Amino acid sequence: MSVTSDKRAPGVRISDLSVVYRTGAGELPAVRGVDLELEPGTITGVVGESGSGKSTLALSMLNAVQPPGRIRSGSVEIDGLGDVVTLGGDDLRKTRGRHVGYVFQAAQNSLNPLKTVGKQLLDLGRSHDVDDLPGLVKEARSLLDRMGLDGARVLDSYQHELSGGMRQRVGIMLALVLNAHVVVLDEPTTALDMITQATILRIIREVHEERGLTTLVITHDLGVVAEIADRLAVMYGGRLVEQGPTREVLGAPKHPYTQGLLQAIPRLVGDIDEARALPGRPPTLGTIPPDGCVFRERCAVRMDVCETGEPPVLTIGPRVVACHTAAGDGEQKETVTTGPTRGEEQA
């Protein structure tokens, strides 16, 4: 699809990223050994169910994981910025918003109820030492107009005067207004109805292309990534279990979880008996098995080796899959790499 050749779009490489949260049972990993590359100018969608670690991954892109969480290991390299994980203090504060724009989950409710959107915009500008505040307001207005809103009116509004869909667009505006070229959107359309969602997804795609962005969209809804993402990464229990070009993954999923998930989606047409819920339930921090495959308890094709052996991470052309079954698949051996030494993590 449309990979923008815009030079401004930076690439992002997340390598062997692990993030833990301190709990009563010690530090438990919410994200474990994640390798993910965002190619310049593409939209990558990360999909996973509740608690799979999506928001934690998104926060790591900004080195914004808050205690009791911390990034235990790994790096997030952004072209022109370096490893975000090693940034701190002022450098980090300036990076957020200016270089990496973000809309956190529940952005619908994250605006300050006591200030107009315009006031909050000025606060944002000041905290980033923007000299030309009128220019910033102008930029904000044109972004809002661009997204089908009356920019001037929205800037004069308080949160409660805006609908959910309008607030989501305000969030996207705030993520873009400082001219960031890496943008992280965590659940940008959750709680919106279908027509509004379709509108917002179209806007995200258009703005992404116009501005030459590198975009990461986090969602629990496969339909959302199917609609806008060039590449799709599937998360389960803190691991990336499969990634690849969206259409290829959806058309021929290789990981048993992706297969099960697709089969579990209620569909508009076809035999309803073909759809099937996955047995069992998604793991929580405390129930993620420390070794072996995270998905094995719900996997219909698990083998003995899955109990203890970390699934090998196989790169098959543009696709990556972490499963013992894929290892035996003869036709798919272009490059085979085993994951980094994850066995050494002391969980």
Add this chain to the structure above:
Amino acid sequence: MITGKGITKTFRQRGGMLGAREVPALRGVDFSIEKGGAVSFIGESGCGKTTLGRILAGLESYDSGEIVIDGVPMSSLRPKQRQPHFRRVQLIHQDPYSALNPARTIHQTLDAPLTLRAKQTGRSRSWIDERAEELLGLVGLDPGYVLPRYPHQLSGGMRQRVVIARALTVDPDMLVADEATSMIDVSLRLGILGLLKDLRDRLGVSVLFITHDVATARYIGLDGELYVIYRGQVVERGPVETVISDPVHPYTQSLLSAIPVLHGLEVPGAERVVPTEAIDAAQPDAGCLFAARCPFRTERCTSELPVLGHDGGTLQEHACFHPQRRSVVATPAVAS
């Protein structure tokens, strides 16, 4: 069986910069649900779905119209006398965060209504605990894990299932499931839908299913009916498969067109309809409510109000002057 005729409801908001404001939430809605039947409401945010659900559960008043529960018109009763009828309709709230008391364990949450139920039916203390475990098992939860916990210790999906279990404690005739599966993980969603279908088949519970996710409506039973609501009015209604596969109203077509396509697995419908964006709250009284956004409107549409019917010989009812079949729904990609 529960029927409603011409239900209207207007909210009056006080204050605000523009002074008092009237929000018409329901503009004369008719419906009918058989014992063990299934009716699904779909429509955009704010179209009145929850309001109608709350009215049926006796939690909200209505301005005019009549609700008849098993042959008893509610207008013939005093408000107090209506309560037992409405209590047979249990609402499963769309927000599982606020639906459960945060200061009570799940055990306490289920114990209270079950104790009452045990009294009513002359059952013993041990029945209460057995029933609590049985109900949690029914909704796919592990009683040992869930019972001692507080709501905040459970995931959204688990909480939603607790809410369903609690609704079942009173052996209701009808469940109003308001976005009951939207908080539930996709891998488990079909399980809850299957549960609702099961409750219909085995216990004869009727289900009023309110959802943004049209596809889920098929999974509580293909024998069900689908109502498409736009701004407080039913604009299309009929058998669930007919309305999904063969919609004739431009608004229904817009809703179905907006559903994300699983590219790679599906091919988008060839005639997807995108409504124009203007959603002006102050709709003129004359004409079709959807006219301002409808790509197919004609002059007639802005002067005359279309009413629900089978014009054009359609199987389903619709409220449109120009009903036309369009293929808007994605179809499975042919396997390569």
